[in-house]
Amino acid sequence: MTTSKASTTSIAAKYGTARRTVTVHVNERDVTREVSTRTTLADFLRDELGLVSVHLGCEHGECGSCTVLFDGHSVRSCLMLAVQTDGHTVETVESLAGNPAELHPIQEAFAEEQGLQCGFCTPAMVLRTKEIIETGRDRELTDAEVRHEISGILCRCTGYQNIVRAVQSAQRRCRGGGRDA
Template sequence: MTLQQTRDDSTTRRRISVTINGREAAGEVDTRLTLADWLRDELDLVSVHLGCEHGVCGCCTVLLNGQSVRACLLLAVQVDGQSVETVESLSSNPQELHPIQEAFHEEHGLQCGFCTPAMVLRTKEILEEKLDRTNEEVRHEISGILCRCTGYQNIVNSVQCAARKLRGDAPSQHGDGIAPAAEVGAFEGQGGEDPAPAPIGTGDDLTSHPRSENEEARA
């Protein structure tokens, strides 16, 4: 091995030690290896999903020292000596789900599930900061994670259900998973109320349609 090769090896690999889900993980990593690839490929934490790999979709979100970050934009060497949480930190036993996981299950806050680990971790972060949030606040807080399936409403319901569970509240009077009509309407830009249907017989005169004239001619 030449001196140049020794220098190259020493500059492209580095030993790190990171607390992952409460346990120490240590080893040598390539200095160009992303946190997402390290977690997935070397630690087998495949709940860290890779979508765009440009920091746009947010599906690779993990918690770094309690704050959400995009694992595809961080290098593994950047988290040396720090604490990382993936969704596996909540519960590894399907029979003993964390209240947030229970809420997403009960409120149908997922379909394909690709964004779900990131959504669950983001929910954990924002509810640890503040349990009482409006639906609009929740939508703002989860806006950095893209979901192509749910339309977000069931995710908002899941976050609110998780907040109730963590507060120890009774189930919502309007039923967990169903937002009040006023809130749904306001979210859809309808001012909180659906427009009243027009009475039968008002509006366009259907008898003036060309098809009606043809039917009269055949009668």
């Protein structure tokens, strides 16, 4: 059986790639860009906006290192298309850097509790912690509850115990200090 050249031509090459203009609120600013309808949110944030804290590990939604906050909820940005964000809010870990001279309380907690090693999963863990705090937990989570809450993000370095302590410390800091997550 022979295959014609036309049948092996990619659909994108044959028909072109659809593009759409999106306006999304990213890290406290409105951004309008024309994007391919096939562009993932992860690629949009990294390539179009230069937000390199969004790490790509597996690109299949398994590792969670690409986690961002979408309308306040954690999502895997490698599984979401940029066009789905039109009219919505997206936060990356860069959104925590209000004053570059000081760390956000969540970042302080991760540093002091040594909740990181290689740092690849850290932006995702920090954002998941922010979501945990902002969901209005009125008490500190137990170790088991924290492990359950962060179970969608793989860390191959730490064994999680320092991350668990960092999440609990961040809860205390944000709740006790009156500071928003």
